[in-house]
Amino acid sequence: MTAERAVPVRHRAGTASGERDPADRTDLTRGPVLRRTVSYALPVAASSLLQQSYLLVDGAVVGHYLGSSGLAAVGAAQGLVYLLSTGSYGLAGAFSIRIGQLTGAGHDQRAAQRALAAGTVFCSLVGFGLTLVLAGPALSAMGVGAAVAQDARLFLTTYSAGLLAVFGLTAISAVYGGRGDSRASMLLLGLGNVLNAGLVWWFVGPLELGLTGAACATVGASALAAGVGLSGLARQRGGRPGTAPTVATVRRELRTGIRIGLPITGQHLVIGLGATVLLGIVAKLGTAVLAGVTVIVRLELFASLVFLALASALSVTVAQNAGAGRPERGRTALAGCVRLTVALSVPVSVGLVAARDVVAGLFVADPAVTGVIGRYIAITYPFFVCYALMVVIHGYVTGLGRTTIPLVCTLLSFAAVRLPLSALLGDRFGVDGLIWAVVVGWLVGLGYTVFAVADGRRGRITALGRP
Structure with missing residues (x-):
């Protein structure tokens, strides 16, 4: 997989006159709408499948080199990682919608992109601060043993120090997605997953960096993939060129993004916290039930993959056509x-x-x-x-x-x-x-x-x- 494939330079949000090429696959405002939506969904589904495959590789590497204690520490940290990421998920989802509207209308996207960048930096700093203050008490409240909690906290601290790279990759992918280029988004995330799989083996195995290496692998892979994505965005035009963004226009876009994104963040928080409560309920029914539910969660994720991708595609289709007045x-x-x-x-x-x-x-x-x-x-x-x-x-x-x-x-x-x-x-x-x-x-x-x-x-x- 090359950088050129990850961010195709042929993609243009508009021509010099502001009109979009009718043959442009990223233009969801023209052509057979269901076919365009499904075409958008296929790379999203492939990206999700690749992500699940990477998680299996990551678990296998950690389990092989660090044993059950390493797996337990990563497992204990994963729920907190999800909660730390809710703000980024909400922000990326909101600006994917907003950029979809601007793309459909053919309007300049620079103010929205700068607002997304500012929000991403803020979420990263807040996430790092919360990890330093709350990781220990949270792991203790979860009933994690002292040795495992210490390893999990080390993983979380290292990971959170690089949240800007992780959240940045999510944000850049959202920009491509909002523009209708799910293929570029897929290749970008796929590049990150492939790099991550290679780095986690290298850092945890030959270099023997332990859980610190596992966290650094994710951060490093995200940073490299985000760099490729940024270079691609720099070569593309985002809608009809307009006046240079001002502090006022960026602030207005940020307010819009927060208004759309807060409910998305809230939804992820409810799911994350609710899953923790549900885990406690399931655990009361015994080890066999808990093991069965663990498998069921993975099975359901694969069964739902196509429909989650279709929902993502429909969201961008609706946003672009709302912006285009259709x-x-x-x-x-x-x-x-x-x-x-x-x-x-x-x-x-x-x-x-x-x-x-x-x-x-x-x-x-x-x-x-x-x-x-x-x-x-x-x-x-x-x-x-x-x-x-x-x-x-x-x-x-x-x-x-x-x-x-x-x-x-x-x-x-x-x-x-x-x-x-x-x-x-x-x-x-x-x-x-x-x-x-x-x-x-x-x-x-x-x-x-x-x-x-x-x-x-x-x-x-x-x-x-x-x-």
């Missing part, structure tokens, strides 16, 4: 994506339910654990289409800038319904009760999402409009 294309894309989601999710569900014993056996041989996995698939996957539809429709409302809808949905379906039901039904009915809580959460989430979108059609949920 909201009807966004609605057409939504209708097509809903049909496609049903057409894809039903065979996935049928196949997994029919082959649930085989699927469970691919991950583990323990009959107690495979029984939990098989039972989960049998109960939940007939309803998987509900989850897939909810995810895809969230992409639509996010593209409109109405990011509070996914946040409220997460609060309602996950925090208010699934977590209490998991505790209540798990105590009373065991594993089956825990599993049915998942189904109820999906149904409530889809019901609220459909209601919110229907409300919007009556005029109470509207697009942000043209920039």
Whole structure:
């Protein structure tokens, strides 16, 4: 993979006159809207698959060279890493939408990009400060043993010192994504993952740098990939050239980004904190159930990968067309994506339910654990289409800038319904009760999402409009 492929110089957001090339694959405001949306989604799905593959490599390297204690330390740190990253996720998601609008309208993007850069630096500094102050108490509150906690804190401190590189790569990828160039975004993130896999082996193995080396590998790979991405952005034009950005225009873009991004950050926080609570509920049911749920999380991530990518693509499609003053294309894309989601999710569900014993056996041989996995698939996957539809429709409302809808949905379906039901039904009915809580959460989430979108059609949920 070369730097030239990671950021194709042929991509232009506009011509000198401000008009976009009708044949430009990044222009989601023209051509068959569903085909353009799916074409955008494919590289996103490939990027997610590559990310999951890297995580497997990373775990294998750490486990091989540092043993179970190293794996335990990284595992203990991962939840805190996710929480540290929520601000960056919210900011990147917000500016992907905003840059999508500006791209659709053909407007200059420099003020938005500078606002994103300022926000990224701020999130990095805050994340580093929080790690120094709270990493120790947080690990202690999680009940992590002293030796593992010490290693996890070392990993977190080293990692957080390089958050600017990690968050910077996320931000640069968001710029490419907002412009409609998911292929460049995929290649950029893929470059980071490949570099990361190589560096983590080199640092942890031959150089024997331990967990410090594992953290440095992520930071170093992110910095190198971000440098490639920045060089590509410097060679591209972001919309029709306008007046130079001022402090006032950058501040205005930053306020817009914060308004869109805060609900995204809140949603990630709810998921991260809720997952910690759910882990405690599951742990009460025994080691076999906990092991089964660990496998289920990975399985569900792979099953959902295509639909998460489709949601991301739909979000950018809607944002670009809102900016171009063509909201009807966004609605057409939504209708097509809903049909496609049903057409894809039903065979996935049928196949997994029919082959649930085989699927469970691919991950583990323990009959107690495979029984939990098989039972989960049998109960939940007939309803998987509900989850897939909810995810895809969230992409639509996010593209409109109405990011509070996914946040409220997460609060309602996950925090208010699934977590209490998991505790209540798990105590009373065991594993089956825990599993049915998942189904109820999906149904409530889809019901609220459909209601919110229907409300919007009556005029109470509207697009942000043209920039």
